Amino acid sequence: MIAPETIIQAACNFALVVLGIAFFLTVYRVVKGPTLPDRVLSLDMLVGIAIGFIAVIAIRTGYTLYIDIAISLGLVGFLATVAFARFILARGLVGERPLEDGAVLRTEKHKVKGGKKAKAAAAAAGGKGKSGSPAGAGGGRRK
Amino acid sequence: MIAYGIALFTALLIVAGALFALIAAIGINRLPDLYTRMHAASKAGTVGSGLMLIAVGLHAGDLATFSRAIAGFFFFILTAPVSAHLLAKAAHQVGYKLSPVSVLDELKGKDGPAP
Numbered sequence: 001m002i003a004p005e006t007i008i009q010a011a012c013n014f015a016l017v018v019l020g021i022a023f024f025l026t027v028y029r030v031v032k033g034p035t036l037p038d039r040v041l042s043l044d045m046l047v048g049i050a051i052g053f054i055a056v057i058a059i060r061t062g063y064t065l066y067i068d069i070a071i072s073l074g075l076v077g078f079l080a081t082v083a084f085a086r087f088i089l090a091r092g093l094v095g096e097r098p099l100e101d102g103a104v105l106r107t108e109k110h111k112v113k114g115g116k117k118a119k120a121a122a123a124a125a126g127g128k129g130k131s132g133s134p135a136g137a138g139g140g141r142r143k
Numbered sequence: 144m145i146a147y148g149i150a151l152f153t154a155l156l157i158v159a160g161a162l163f164a165l166i167a168a169i170g171i172n173r174l175p176d177l178y179t180r181m182h183a184a185s186k187a188g189t190v191g192s193g194l195m196l197i198a199v200g201l202h203a204g205d206l207a208t209f210s211r212a213i214a215g216f217f218f219f220i221l222t223a224p225v226s227a228h229l230l231a232k233a234a235h236q237v238g239y240k241l242s243p244v245s246v247l248d249e250l251k252g253k254d255g256p257a258p
Contacts, residue, residue: 004146004147004149004150005150007150007151007154008150008153008154008157008202010154011153011154011155011157011158012157014157014158014161015157015158015160015161015195018161018162018164018165019161019164019165021165021168022161022164022165022167022168023168025165025168025169025171025172026168026171028172029168029171029172029180035177035234035239037177037230037233037234037239038177038180040230041171041177041180041181041184041230042171042184044184044185044188044226044227044230045167045168045171045184045188048164048167048184048188048189048191048192048219049164049168049188049191049192051192051195051196051219052160052161052164052191052192052195055157055160055192055195055196055198055199056157056161056195058199059153059157059198059199059202064199064203064205064208064211066199067196067199067200067208067211067212067215068211070192070196070215071211071214071215071218074192074215074218074219074222075218078222078225078226081226081229081230082225082226082229084230085226085229085230085232085233086229086233088230088233088234088237089233089236089237091237092237092238093237093238093239
């Protein structure tokens with residue numbers, strides 16, 4: 001019959017592999033994420049995955065002191081997310097102009113004051129890009 | 144026999160937590176905009192790390208460790224909705240738009256400048 005420790009070790013190995021996959025998927029969203037709140041949300045998720053890693057390693061090694069580290073990491077992650085939310089509130093949409101299809105048209109700072117005409121042109125470009133690929137709409141530049 | 148039961152339950156908690164984290168990561172990549180991605184990150188992600196913390200507490204078999212693990216679990220459960228709500232409120236108030244497939248925006252024009 002299988003020993004209980006063997007069951008736990010097998011579950012820990014499986015969990016480490018799955019958590020690694022989840023970690024890299026979330027890192028992909030941090031790199032790609034079109035807007036700043038997407039990146040902040042993905043960083044919050046990365047903190048959660050790191051807490052999962054710490055829990056699995058605590059089980060594997062038997063050091064229960066890792067739980068305190070996990071609690072401290074959760075506190076730091078919560079405070080970081082709150083601080084980033086306040087920063088987004090204070091910053092506004094500087095440099096980012098989300099289109100209707102979720103893609104982001106990057107604008108230079110001195111070109112933002114384009115007026116209504118440029119805004120309408122950007123909206124038309126967004127509507128046109130909706131039928132095509134979203135990446136094409138995201139790559140468009142404002143005149 | 145009890146050792147087998149505890150070991151099986153701990154292994155189940157570990158595997159379930161890892162799978163919840165994986166589902167949250169897939170949801171973050173697949174969903175269309177920020178406000179729907181927030182569902183995946185703040186619900187499935189929190190449950191994933193919380194289940195693994197409870198598994199650590201069960202595996203130690205010590206009351207002090209178990210109570211610390213439960214305290215950490217409740218701390219995550221309490222703080223995840225607060226941070227997610229703050230982030231969503233800030234993003235909506237600043238003017239990040241919803242995905243065009245969303246059907247209703249009840250806060251439209253109610254907070255801050257309408258996008």
